[in-house]
Amino acid sequence: xxxxxxxxxxxxxxxxxxxxxxxxxxxxxxxxxxxxxxxxxxxxxxxxxxxxxxxxxxxxxxxxxxxxxxxxxxxxxxxxxxxxxxxxxxxxxxxxxxxxxxxxxxxxxxxxxxxxxxxxxxxxxxxxxxxxxxxxxxxxxxxxxxxxxxxxxxxxxxxxxxxxxxxxxxxxxxxxxxxxxxxxxxxxxxxxxxxxxxxxxxxxxxxxxxxxxxxxxxxxxxxxxxxxxxxxxxxxxxxxxxxxxxxxxxxxxxxxxxxxxxxxxxxxxxxxxxxxxxxxxxxxxxxxxxxxxxxxxxxxxxxxxxxxxxxxxxxxxxxxxxxxxxxxxxxxxxxxxxxxxxxxxxxxxxxxxxxxxxxxxxxxxxxxxxxxxxxxxxxxxxxxxxxxxxxxxxxxxxxxxxxxxxxxxxxxxxxxxxxxxxxxxxxxxxxxxxxxxxxxxxxxxxxxxxxxxxxxxxxxxxxxxxxxxxx
Amino acid sequence: xxxxxxxxxxxxxxxxxxxxxxxxxxxxxxxxxxxxxxxxxxxxxxxxxxxxxxxxxxxxxxxxxxxxxxxxxxxxxxxxxxxxxxxxxxxxxxxxxxxxxxxxxxxxxxxxxxxxxxxxxxxxxxxxxxxxxxxxxxxxxxxxxxxxxxxxxxxxxxxxxxxxxxxxxxxxxxxxxxxxxxxxxxxxxxxxxxxxxxxxxxxxxxxxxxxxxxxxxxxxxxxxxxxxxxxxxxxxxxxxxxxxxx
Ligand code: SF4
Ligand code: SF4
Numbered sequence: 001x002x003x004x005x006x007x008x009x010x011x012x013x014x015x016x017x018x019x020x021x022x023x024x025x026x027x028x029x030x031x032x033x034x035x036x037x038x039x040x041x042x043x044x045x046x047x048x049x050x051x052x053x054x055x056x057x058x059x060x061x062x063x064x065x066x067x068x069x070x071x072x073x074x075x076x077x078x079x080x081x082x083x084x085x086x087x088x089x090x091x092x093x094x095x096x097x098x099x100x101x102x103x104x105x106x107x108x109x110x111x112x113x114x115x116x117x118x119x120x121x122x123x124x125x126x127x128x129x130x131x132x133x134x135x136x137x138x139x140x141x142x143x144x145x146x147x148x149x150x151x152x153x154x155x156x157x158x159x160x161x162x163x164x165x166x167x168x169x170x171x172x173x174x175x176x177x178x179x180x181x182x183x184x185x186x187x188x189x190x191x192x193x194x195x196x197x198x199x200x201x202x203x204x205x206x207x208x209x210x211x212x213x214x215x216x217x218x219x220x221x222x223x224x225x226x227x228x229x230x231x232x233x234x235x236x237x238x239x240x241x242x243x244x245x246x247x248x249x250x251x252x253x254x255x256x257x258x259x260x261x262x263x264x265x266x267x268x269x270x271x272x273x274x275x276x277x278x279x280x281x282x283x284x285x286x287x288x289x290x291x292x293x294x295x296x297x298x299x300x301x302x303x304x305x306x307x308x309x310x311x312x313x314x315x316x317x318x319x320x321x322x323x324x325x326x327x328x329x330x331x332x333x334x335x336x337x338x339x340x341x342x343x344x345x346x347x348x349x350x351x352x353x354x355x356x357x358x359x360x361x362x363x364x365x366x367x368x369x370x371x372x373x374x375x376x377x378x379x380x381x382x383x384x385x386x387x388x389x390x391x392x393x394x395x396x397x398x399x400x401x402x403x404x405x406x407x408x409x410x411x412x413x414x415x416x417x418x419x420x421x422x423x424x425x426x427x428x429x430x431x432x433x434x435x436x437x438x439x440x441x442x443x444x445x446x447x448x449x450x451x452x453x454x455x456x457x458x459x460x461x462x463x464x465x466x467x468x469x470x471x
Numbered sequence: 472x473x474x475x476x477x478x479x480x481x482x483x484x485x486x487x488x489x490x491x492x493x494x495x496x497x498x499x500x501x502x503x504x505x506x507x508x509x510x511x512x513x514x515x516x517x518x519x520x521x522x523x524x525x526x527x528x529x530x531x532x533x534x535x536x537x538x539x540x541x542x543x544x545x546x547x548x549x550x551x552x553x554x555x556x557x558x559x560x561x562x563x564x565x566x567x568x569x570x571x572x573x574x575x576x577x578x579x580x581x582x583x584x585x586x587x588x589x590x591x592x593x594x595x596x597x598x599x600x601x602x603x604x605x606x607x608x609x610x611x612x613x614x615x616x617x618x619x620x621x622x623x624x625x626x627x628x629x630x631x632x633x634x635x636x637x638x639x640x641x642x643x644x645x646x647x648x649x650x651x652x653x654x655x656x657x658x659x660x661x662x663x664x665x666x667x668x669x670x671x672x673x674x675x676x677x678x679x680x681x682x683x684x685x686x687x688x689x690x691x692x693x694x695x696x697x698x699x700x701x702x703x704x705x706x707x708x709x710x711x712x713x714x715x716x717x
Contacts, residue, residue, distance in 0.1 A: 053697040057690040059512060062505030063683035066676065069498060070669045073617045074548070075609040079540040090611035099612065149540045151530050152669055153676025158683055169698060169705055181706050279691025280706055318686050322514040367522065 006086055006416070014415035018408050028127065029172070031135045033406045036178060038171030044125040048108055050169035055109060058278065060162050067159070068102045068110070070152045071095060077146035077156065082395050083139055086419040094146040097136050098159040100129065101166075134172045137163040138409075141400030141417060142275070143361040148393065160401065164276040176405045177272045181280050184268060190287070191236040191268035200267065203239050211247050217470050219247070219254045225261035227296050230334070232260050233288065233312075234303025235438030236268035242438065245304050248461025249331055251468050255345075256338045260301065266291035269308035270438075274315075275402030281311060282319045288312065289320045300328045304459045306360030306437035307402075313368070330363060332436060332460060336372035339379065345469040346380035354383040355463070356430035358421075358444065359394035360437035367392055373436060373460050380467045387424045395420050397435065399443025413443060414450035422451045436460040472645045479652035480568075487659040494663020495671045502675055506682050513685035523677045531674060544602040544609075547595045554592025555624060558585055559655075564635070589632045596625040616665050623661075626654035 006014075017024065017032050024030060028040055039046075055061050077094040078084050084092040091097070104125050106113040117124055137160050144157035167173070180192035189196050195203075204221040211219040222228065238246055253260050266287045273281025292300055300316065302309040309330040317325040338344050357377060363369040370391045378384050389395065398417025403409060414422075421444070425433055433455050435441050444457040510518075529536055537545040559565060563579040570576040580588070599621040603609045609617075630651035634644055662668070695705045 050694075050698060053694045056697065057693040058687055059509035059683050059685055062502070062509045063679055065505060066502060066672060066679045070666060070672050070676065072666050072669060073603075073609065073612045073614065074541070074544070075606060075612060076540040076545065078608040084608075090608070093608055093612055095612050147680075151533060151536075151545075152673060153526070153530065153680055155680045155683075158680060169694065173706075178706060185704070186707060277691065277706060278686050279695055279704060281686070282688070282691050283704065314684070315686060317517065318513060318515040319688055323516060325515075366519075 005088070006419070010415050011087070014412045016411065029131050029134045031131075031138065032412060033138060033174040033176070033408045035134075035172055036175050043127055043130045043170060046170045047130050047166060048104075048125060051104065051166045052109070054162070054166060054169070060158075061109075063155070063158060064102065064105045064162075065110075067098065067152075067154045068106050071099075071102075071154055072152055074151065076149045076151065077154070080146045080149045081140075082143075082145070082398065082420040083141070083417060086416045091136060092139060094140070094156040095154070097140060098154065098156050100133050100136065101159055101163045104129070130167075130172075133163055134167055137167065138174060138401075138403060138406070139412075141361075141396045141398065141403055143396035143400045144365050145361070145393070145396065147365075161275070165278060168276045173276055174402070174406045176407065177276060177402055180270070180405065181272050181277075184270070184272075185280070185283050185287075190266060192270045192272070193236045193240065193268075195236060195239060197264045200239055200262075200264070204262070207243055207247055207250070210243070211251065215251065215470055217254070219250050219470075221246075221250055222259070222261045224264055224295065225259060228259040228261035229297065230258070230260040230299050230301040231288075231292050231295060231297040232262050232301045232303065232331075233267060233269035233308070234331075235270050235305040235308050237270070237438055238303055238305075239267075242304070242441065242459060242462075244462035244465055245436075245459035246461075248459070248463075248465030248468070249303065249335075251465050251470060252335050252338065252344065252461065255468060255470055256343045258338075261295060261297065263291040263295050265294055269302045269305055269312065271308060271311040272402055272405075274307050274311040281315055285312065285316055285319045288316065289326075292326055298326065300326050301334060302328065302330050304331060304436040304438065304461060306362035307400075307439060309369075310362035310366075314366075330369055332363075332369050332372050332376075335461070335464065336376055339376055344464075346376075346464065346467045347469050348380045348382060348467070350467045351381050351432070351463050352383065353431035354385060354429060355381040355432045355434060356385050356387050356425065356428040357390070358387070358397065358425075358433055358435040358440060359391060360435065360440050361394065361396050361400050362437070364392055364394050373434065376460065376464065377434065381463070385428045385430060387428050395424060397421050397440040397443045398447065399439055402439075404439045404443040410446055410450075414447045418443060418447040418451075422447055422453065425455055426453060430455055432456050432458055432463065434458055434460050434463065472642070472649060476645060476649050476652060479649060479656060483656050484652070487656040491659040491662050495668065498663065498668050499671050499675075502672060502679065506675065506678060509682040509685060512687045513682070514688050515685060518678075518681055523681055526677045527674055530676070541606075544599070544606070547598040547602060550591055551595035551599055551621070554588040554595065554628075558588050558592060558628065561585070562631075586632070586636065589628050592628050593625055593632075596621040596628075620665070620667065623654065624658060627651050627658065630654065 027035060029035060081094050107117050107124050140160045142157040142160045147155045147157060183189060183194050184192045208220060271281060271284040273284055300312060302312050312328045316328050355377060357373060398421055399413050403413060435444050435457055436459050441457050448455055533549060537549050561580040562585050566576055566579050603613055603617060630647045634647045634651060639647060
């Protein structure tokens, strides 16, 4: 679905650097997001040291070896990347970007590369390349759409993740991500939005009152219920930003009667480690585990959030006990099952507007959550339309891979990253776009605003809340 | 010339063929070991076997997939591979040669089919070269080998076709045959050191990616410790390396 070509003015705006010239000069990074001050000496050497340490202790090597050997440079991946489609820039071709890191790997970590480098007198990794990687690895949203079109099976999402991981070990991380992570893992609040427990409780109480007014029934948010079936972890920002999604979820539990709980020891599903650091990824999941053990719950339930769901579903068993680890599910799976079992009644006369569904990459790409929300929506939205392409072949909202949290690059995200998405939504003519992911919601709302569109971006449970019949 | 031909189809062929087989066995072995090691390091044994199998098979026989992106180029590539694989393996003259060496024979292509596939391979080889050259995106990412391979692979096909089908003067025939043999030898010799290793590695791609996403418990802490941040995680400090601006 090609949109209108990017105009020069749009491009200039999207790529404008809001950073002060002095900061750029000092950091020697031409990136559009803010990085905290870091050591600028000797970057190539330190990059290589970090790369070596990572290769030594992790499983990336097998993939790098493989991709470095096998890539046939067919450029099919370029067709599938929404960033390249918007910019048409050679440097946004997925394979071009991944090659930056693969070339470093080949030159410095394979025998033939080292020999060839010696013979040809190739100095190897340069400071410019480090700067280039710092820029481009945050242009890719790690949505992995291109992966499905690579005949050689190269996964650029994995390469992007690794590239960012290496950079993070030498101090190059967008400030927005680093600050939130630090608060989550070391700060007093222990979550990425720095919400203290009393504020959380206040907010939950307020939502309960709201529901009492609207639905005339007591709908609680259980807190610290030991032995509950589900420990509920939404993206913590939902507690402030997504009242309707939370109320919908509480109402669903009110209807099913299953036991669930929010834990005051830890209540944040966000895991930015997925975007830039395996260490962070693991430490966040350890917090989830500790809270699950404290409350003796049986399952971990993640709210409407793509990356939170994927990082828990995919990595919790890896870091927290393998086959013995608690099962992880996403709230949409839960609600879908309850509806299939006939435990939810949805009134088909409430939502009459045209509704479309945006697949969050992190849950749709693996084929995990694709049909469940659609079946639910079709059950009570008469005017449901699909965007194309959809399901596992969906197009990223343009704010994936943590980039949505980086406010400095909003012009880039809405002019370039989300450009194709905006066209897609516009074509549907929908009044509601359901985007069951905290990241997608924020990005799509900004996208609608900046593109001058008035489609309302909501969560799945926002609409369920409207339609759910409670007695 | 005769002596050269004997050399190219005798000792040189055996050398190049061995290099190809050993080279491919080597990369296959290394990849296999890599997969097993990576899988063994992870605590999580679950693998999406069905999905891996489905994707692997889907790309091995890319019917229905090839057309999804760059359709013309991709379909050209599929047809190219068809000729490239079938003709050398199933040509009567080749099978007879094998039979004389290893004593085993297998069904052969009818001459007309072999000729048709040869022509198809040649047309598509030129098509791939041109498609790469004409597309700005491919040009941006292509290396020398990407341009050379379709042309190099076409040489044994052109020369073989000419020797088999044209009435050539004896000397020209011999030159053609020598070119056929030498280029085929060169292909086998170069193959394991280039992207053509995908002929054996491609079926492992999906599995490789799946195990690479299996992260190793505590690897992040070990990385940090190796880099000298044993007592404080690497995300902990504002400017943890104490540079001039910390
Ligand atoms: S992962 Fe997504 S954003 Fe990144 S290169 Fe592939 S398609 Fe583009
Ligand atoms: S689709 Fe795969 S092989 Fe083709 S250019 Fe992209 S990464 Fe390389």
